[in-house]
Amino acid sequence: xxxxxxxxxxxxxxxxxxxxxxxxxxxxxxxxxxxxxxxxxxxxxxxxxxxxxxxxxxxxxxxxxxxxxxxxxxxxxxxxxxxxxxxxxxxxxxxxxxxxxxxxxxxxxxxxxxxxxxxxxxxxxxxxxxxxxxxxxxxxxxxxxxxxxxxxxxxxxxxxxxxxxxxxxxxxxxxxxxxxxxxxxxxxxxxxxxxxxxxxxxxxxxxxxxxxxxxxxxxxxxxxxxxxxxxxxxxxxxxxxxxxxxxxxxxxxxxxxxxxxxxxxxxxxxxxxxxxxxxxxxxxxxxxxxxxxxxxxxxxxxxxxxxxxxxxxxxxxxxxxxxxxxxxxxxxxxxxxxxxxxxxxxxxxxxxxxxxxxxxxxxxxxxxxxxxxxxxxxxxxxxxxxxxxxxxxxxxxxxxxxxxxxxxxxxxxxxxxxxxxxxxxxxxxxxxxxxxxxxxxxxxxxxxxxxxxxxxxxxxxxxxxxxxxxxxxxxxxxxxxxxxxxxxxxxxxxxxxxxxxxxxxxxxxxxxxxxxxxxxxxxxxxxxxxxxxxxxxxxxxxxxxxxxxxxxxxxxxxxxxxxxxxxxxxxxxxxxxxxxxxxxxxxxxxxxxxxxxxxxxxxxxxxxxxxxxxxxxxxxxxxxxxxxxxxxxxxxxxxxxxxxxxxxxxxxxxxxxxxxxxxxxxxxxxxxxxxxxxxxxxxxxxxxxxxxxxxxxxxxxxxxxxxxxxxxxxx
Numbered sequence: 001x002x003x004x005x006x007x008x009x010x011x012x013x014x015x016x017x018x019x020x021x022x023x024x025x026x027x028x029x030x031x032x033x034x035x036x037x038x039x040x041x042x043x044x045x046x047x048x049x050x051x052x053x054x055x056x057x058x059x060x061x062x063x064x065x066x067x068x069x070x071x072x073x074x075x076x077x078x079x080x081x082x083x084x085x086x087x088x089x090x091x092x093x094x095x096x097x098x099x100x101x102x103x104x105x106x107x108x109x110x111x112x113x114x115x116x117x118x119x120x121x122x123x124x125x126x127x128x129x130x131x132x133x134x135x136x137x138x139x140x141x142x143x144x145x146x147x148x149x150x151x152x153x154x155x156x157x158x159x160x161x162x163x164x165x166x167x168x169x170x171x172x173x174x175x176x177x178x179x180x181x182x183x184x185x186x187x188x189x190x191x192x193x194x195x196x197x198x199x200x201x202x203x204x205x206x207x208x209x210x211x212x213x214x215x216x217x218x219x220x221x222x223x224x225x226x227x228x229x230x231x232x233x234x235x236x237x238x239x240x241x242x243x244x245x246x247x248x249x250x251x252x253x254x255x256x257x258x259x260x261x262x263x264x265x266x267x268x269x270x271x272x273x274x275x276x277x278x279x280x281x282x283x284x285x286x287x288x289x290x291x292x293x294x295x296x297x298x299x300x301x302x303x304x305x306x307x308x309x310x311x312x313x314x315x316x317x318x319x320x321x322x323x324x325x326x327x328x329x330x331x332x333x334x335x336x337x338x339x340x341x342x343x344x345x346x347x348x349x350x351x352x353x354x355x356x357x358x359x360x361x362x363x364x365x366x367x368x369x370x371x372x373x374x375x376x377x378x379x380x381x382x383x384x385x386x387x388x389x390x391x392x393x394x395x396x397x398x399x400x401x402x403x404x405x406x407x408x409x410x411x412x413x414x415x416x417x418x419x420x421x422x423x424x425x426x427x428x429x430x431x432x433x434x435x436x437x438x439x440x441x442x443x444x445x446x447x448x449x450x451x452x453x454x455x456x457x458x459x460x461x462x463x464x465x466x467x468x469x470x471x472x473x474x475x476x477x478x479x480x481x482x483x484x485x486x487x488x489x490x491x492x493x494x495x496x497x498x499x500x501x502x503x504x505x506x507x508x509x510x511x512x513x514x515x516x517x518x519x520x521x522x523x524x525x526x527x528x529x530x531x532x533x534x535x536x537x538x539x540x541x542x543x544x545x546x547x548x549x550x551x552x553x554x555x556x557x558x559x560x561x562x563x564x565x566x567x568x569x570x571x572x573x574x575x576x577x578x579x580x581x582x583x584x585x586x587x588x589x590x591x592x593x594x595x596x597x598x599x600x601x602x603x604x605x606x607x608x609x610x611x612x613x614x615x616x617x618x619x620x621x622x623x624x625x626x627x628x629x630x631x632x633x634x635x636x637x638x639x640x641x642x643x644x645x646x647x648x649x650x651x652x653x654x655x656x657x658x659x660x661x662x663x664x665x666x667x668x669x670x671x672x673x674x675x676x677x678x679x680x681x682x683x684x685x686x687x688x689x690x691x692x693x694x695x696x697x698x699x700x701x702x703x704x705x706x707x708x709x710x711x712x713x714x715x
Contacts, residue, residue, distance in 0.1 A: 027058035028161045030105030031098065034146055037110050044073075044083040044090060050109075053079040053096060057103030069095040070278065071341055081109070091278055095236055097148055104157065106146040106236045139165045142215045142231040145197060149205040149238050162195040162215050162231065170220035175231070177213035188213065188233065197231070205235040206272045237274035243282055243333035245269050245347035250331075252351045256319040257358065258310055264299065264351055267306040269333035283338030287346065288330040291323050299329060299351065303338065306331075308349060317353065320388045325353040355390035357448045361398050361420075362386050362459035370424065373469045374432040383413075383422035383462060385444050391420070394447035398422065403461075404441035411440060424464060432470040433506055440464040475501040475512050475557035477569030485574040488541040496524065499531040499569055501557035510559040517568060518554040521545040526555055533571065541575040542609045550574050579614035579665025583607065585673050591689060592646065593682035599646035601632070601677060606640055606661045614665035616640050623658030623672070632657060650679045 032054040044050065053075060055064065066075035072087050075096055094109040145160035162173055175190035175197070176182075188211070190197050211234075216227030245267065252265030273279035283303045289296060300311045308329070310317060319325050329349040336342030363385050370381035389395035400413040400422040410428040415421070422444065430438070443461045450456070477499060484497045503510050514531045516524060523537045533555070541549060551573045558566050583606045590602035608615040617639035622632070631650065636642045644657065655677040662670040680689035 027056060028163075029057045029059075029103035029158060030160070031055050031096075031107040033107070034105070034144065035108050035110065037112055040111050040113055042088070044087040046083055046085045049080040049082050051081050053081060053098075053107055055079060055098040055100075055103075055105065055107075057100045059100075059102045062101045064098065064100040067097040067099075069093075069097075071336075071339060091281075092276060095148075095277075097236075104151070105159075106148050108146060108236070140215055140217060140227050140229040141165065142229045144232040144234065146234050146236050147199060147203055148236045149203045150240055151199070151202050155202075156189065156198040156200045158196050158198050159233075160197045162190065162197060164195065164217055164226070171217050171225065172220075174216050174218050174224075175213055176216075176228070177211065177231075179208075179211045179233075180213060184208075187211075190215070197233075203235045205237045205274065206241065208235065209237075209274075210234050237277050237279050239273055239279040239335060239341075239343060241272040241279075241335075242343040243269040243271045243335055243345035245331075245333065245345060248347055250347060250349040252308065252349060253354050254310060254317070254351060255354045255356055256317055256325075257314045257356065258317055260310055260313055262310045264308045264310065265349065267301065267308065267331050267333075267347065267349055269306070269345055269347075271333075271335050273335065278336045278339075280335055281337040282333050282335055283342075285332045285334070285338070286329050287332045290328045293323050294321070298327060301329075301331060306333075308351070319353045319355050319390065320359065322353060325355075325390070327351045327353070355393050355395050357389055357393075357395035357446055357450050358454050359388040359395075360450055360454060360456045360460055361396075361444045361446060362457070363444065363462040366459075366462055368462060368464045369467075370464060371467045371469060372426055372430060373471050375429045375471060375473060377426045377429055379423045379425045380466065381424050381464065382416070382419075383424060383442065383444075383464070385420060385422070387420065387446070389446075396420065397447045399445050399447055401443050401445070402440055403443050405439050411438075413442060430468045431504070432468045433504060436468050436470070438466040438468070440466065470505070470507075472508070472559070472561035472563070472565045473504040474565035474567035475503050475559050476567050477501045477555075477557060481570035481572055483572045483574065485576065486539060487576040487578060488539045489578055489580055490535065490539060492535055492537060494535045496533045496535060496573060497571065499526070499533065499555060499557075499571070501531065501567055501569065503559050505559070505561070508561065510561055512560075513558050515556045515558065516553070517556045520553070521551070523551070524553055531555075531557075539573070539575055541577050541611075542581060546575060549577075577611040577614060579610055579663065579667070579669060581609040581614075582669040582671040583615070583618055583661045583663045584671060585659065585661050585675075587675075588673065589676045589678070590644070591678045591680055591687065592650075593687065594649060594652045594679050595682065596646075596649065599649070601644045601646055602675070603637065604634075604642050604644060604659070604675070608663050610663070610665065615663055617664055619662040621660045621662075623660065631655075634659065644675065644677075652679050652681055654678050 036051060038051060055061065068074055070090055072084050072090065073081060073094060074084060075081050090111060092111055096107045096109065098105050141163040143160065147159050164171065172192040173190050173195045174192065175188060179187040186200055188197060188199055210232065213231040213233060214228035215231050216224050219225050247268065250265065250267060254262055254264045267284060269282055271280040271282055284301045284306045285303065286299065286301050289298060294316050295312050298310065298312050299308050301308050329351065330346055331349050332344050332346050334342040334344045363383065368381055368383055372380045383400065385398055387396045387398065398415050398420050400415060402411060402413055408428065410426060410430060411424060412427050413422050413424045416423055422442065441461060441463055445456060482497060482499060486496060499514065501512055503512060513528045514526045515528060516526055521543055523535055523539055524533055525536050526533045545551060553571045555569045555571060556566050557569065558564050586605050587602065592601050604620065606618040620634050620636055620642035622634050630647055632644060632646050634642050634644050657675040657677055658672065659675055660670055660672040662668050678689045680687045
């Protein structure tokens with residue numbers, strides 16, 4: 001490879017200088033210099049040569065063709081790179097692809113600023129002192145190799161060559177590293193004799209962009225005699241990836257009336273190609289806007305940043321006058337800086353025009369009418385309003401307020417969430433006799449505040465005229481409920497109470513009649529004219545119709561209207577107790593074994609339906625016992641219980657023991673009853689009370705009674 005002095009006004013130089021004389025080296029197919037550095041000019045001038053590229057396939061360059069990554073440049077047949085037009089900005093790099101019948105190669109032209117020139121030289125030459133001698137003094141020359149991605153078959157194809165300046169007999173080249181003997185294996189290989197490096201399949205820069213291999217020279221036994229030396233292989237990007245929008249769906253919002261230039265959203269696409277080349281240099285454009293009214297160009301997208309902004313005046317950005325508040329934009333991203341040769345990708349951006357409260361609600365009419373019957377509650381009229389704002393927002397939803405005419409809080413107004421109407425209701429029954437007409441003043445506002453330059457006007461208030469209709473109301477008892485206290489067992493015909501009912505319809509001058517409505521026990525009657533309630537039966541506090549000492553009855557007051565109206569009154573009679581119930585004894589049957597050792601037969605209890613003090617303490621007594629010996633006795637245990645005790649064992653039989661129990665009422669009441677006592681035989685813990693003798697005591701008593709009567713008859 002010859003180091004030819006450039007005839008052009010820009011500097012360029014080889015990436016590696018050879019110590020050996022270039023003429024002594026054999027021909028290497030491809031670009032004789034693969035990397036160039038040129039200083040960024042003020043402008044690339046049309047048809048002015050930039051530099052000269054030397055390509056040699058070592059077989060005459062038959063059918064040689066050049067392709068430049070930037071379409072604004074071309075390479076002439078003689079290798080001169082020229083601009084097709086005046087260009088002030090060409091990017092940071094150009095790639096030139098050359099292909100002939102026998103060889104193919106890639107050259108890279110790096111465009112640097114003037115202040116980068118010294119650093120680039122030092123990096124490339126690795127200058128040591130002023131001699132220009134490379135630090136690496138090995139015999140192996142392994143220049144970097146550039147390979148375009150996506151090459152077409154046939155494979156394998158030669159991509160470069162490693163050269164040794166020492167021709168040791170039997171020496172062989174050996175290549176190693178990722179892509180050779182490490183995964184992914186088998187991509188590259190080297191001719192161990194000639195040093196030709198070849199690629200076995202198409203490369204993908206987006207998968208692996210660079211390969212760092214090592215070349216060494218071995219003797220015939222495989223022992224390394226030189227190296228290893230690093231061999232860099234770079235995959236040159238091709239524009240083989242379309243821009244992609246990955247973050248959708250894309251939805252943006254902008255408030256109606258926003259100033260021109262308001263940013264709505266940002267669209268960002270991704271390109272997998274080399275970000276340092278035009279292959280991934282994206283430009284954005286709006287392809288289509290739907291709908292196209294009120295302007296076909298409502299929005300603009302920054303071609304470099306992807307920011308979508310408004311371009312129409314705030315007046316046109318009026319949600320209420322738009323055909324629809326939703327716009328859809330088809331956005332295109334194109335690589336190669338937006339040139340026609342670039343690949344494209346598209347996405348849809350949805351832009352919603354948000355509502356602001358710039359229209360106050362207005363009543364559809366200034367005055368509303370309503371009619372309601374007295375005594376009735378519920379909705380009486382729906383107030384309608386119009387609002388041009390978005391129904392889904394607080395800028396449309398109405399809030400109603402009664403600002404005058406409701407001192408008694410008889411009315412309330414609520415918003416119907418579906419229709420936005422104001423539902424005016426009566427919540428406290430109206431009285432025709434008090435007021436037959438009501439006038440309300442109502443205002444309507446929005447949930448959200450109005451924007452500063454908009455205010456509520458006269459149409460945001462309305463009057464409601466309410467007419468109350470008279471109805472025949474039922475009489476009203478005073479008080480209700482009515483309460484009275486009476487002693488039970490008062491004589492039939494006694495006066496309990498005289499009720500009082502009045503007719504609210506004071507203007508109609510109606511008469512009132514009374515009747516019994518509910519009298520569960522049938523104890524009462526009422527005078528239909530004057531409302532006097534009397535008894536028709538004995539009042540009994542112990543009746544099941546009495547709850548907690550209170551008897552309840554209902555009465556009707558009926559006016560003379562047409563049709564008549566009825567009012568209901570409730571009477572509670574509290575009944576005071578009198579001693580009118582004898583105490584009862586329990587149990588009335590007892591059993592005992594004839595040979596029992598414990599002669600305590602039974603514990604008796606007493607109860608009384610009356611209330612204290614007409615109940616306990618109770619007095620328990622045995623009736624007089626006959627016969628030569630007493631057989632039992634009764635002993636008081638407490639105020640309500642006593643114990644019956646046998647004084648001796650009795651024979652198996654049934655006995656009736658006469659017992660009397662007396663309460664503490666004034667006067668006291670006594671209940672005389674009999675306790676049935678069964679004396680049974682007991683064997684092996686089993687009690688046998690069957691086949692007992694006839695009632696022993698009761699027969700004796702009968703005989704004694706007959707004898708006594710006989711004696712009285714014959715003195």
